[in-house]
Amino acid sequence: MTGWRLLLTRPADESAALSDVLAEAGIFSSSLPLLEIEPIPVSDTMRRLIQDLDAYCAVIVVSKPAARIGVDLLRQYWPQSPDLKWFSVGAATAQILEDHRLDVSFPAEGDDSEALLELPLLREAIVRPDPRVLIMRGEGGRELLAERLRERGASVEYLELYRRGLPQYPPAALPDRIEAERLNGLVVSSGQGFEHLHQLAGDAWPQLARLPLFVPSPRVAELARAAGALTVVDCRGASAAALLTALREPPEPVL
Template structure:
């Protein structure tokens, strides 16, 4: 895989960790975080939803920021015995370290894999099962849709928003040219929206670079916006990205 030079766009802490992992595999990663995680004010809606946690049949946490913020809001005096679920292992590890009964799919890294998880199927097997999904603003609509089809009652609780950090004009184009980058990586639909926003008038040129995305939904979004070579990694983890890089030869410019 030596020869890939990728723009990494995750939030700063995750971006640095991904760059380090890629470096160990001979892949250069340039960090330009396009998602700044901003916790939402603790509203009465958030307080009430957290107070109802113990009545849930399942709690789904869609990201590491959602896990960290939720854990800060938990009342440690309340026993939480319901199963918790996440798409990826890293989010599950945060929950496990807090002593929660956390589960994640080991054979996938997306909503579809989570929906096939036997423990989740069991948790929502009773009609009217109560499911709470902890997330940022927007995203993971497929989860609620499919769970409702199974008869579950699903509620979203949004705990943070994802802002675009402030950068100088043309910083994206400058970075790509200065570091001779030959691929782009986004971890979510909003990350892609921020990428396109930063590109501005240079988007038609930047859209020619291979773009690695975490899911079919984001792949469809990117293609509709004009991205010419979109690779669906079927997950946002470093392992999923590395697998995709092995399967796709680097471009020669």
């Protein structure tokens, strides 16, 4: 695997943690964060959703930023956490919730919406009259999760806790970084991360589209292929473990 030289695009702190894991496996990486997390100011609607938390049969937290911000809100309005079922898309998000003594379930294999939807405990949680599910997330994303839950008879509401902005870079920052560091693979962790990659690439996108692109889910893979990416690898999750597994499979690094 040491032939890989990867561009990481997650928020700075997450890219740093992923870079450490990759380095232990002998994989070079370079970080150019393409997502900047901005908490959304607390509104009356957000307060209502948090205060009515015990009306839900399940709360799903889809990302680490959602977990961190959600836990802070929970502390403000619930001195003692309500007794309900918590779910997360992946183990890293679950760990943040567990650190605050919440009982969280998540898929053992695959940290994406599809894997979560197959989780027996989630299926059991919504088998009741008029099931209500709350999804904690950033603005936009994870629509598949709500669609499938509604198909199963659940009423779904969103608690949107943050926005994902694109940090400011010079126009050629992305292709210049790839050329200067001889990078041969690109990693994105979300649909919006890919959209920012595509946007920042600008006129250089046709060249960058030839590089292997590692994505976290079928939805993001479809988005990337529609934009012209030639070699898209679905890691079936955004975790370091999922990426390392995908790196052990073809394609070979572009040298």
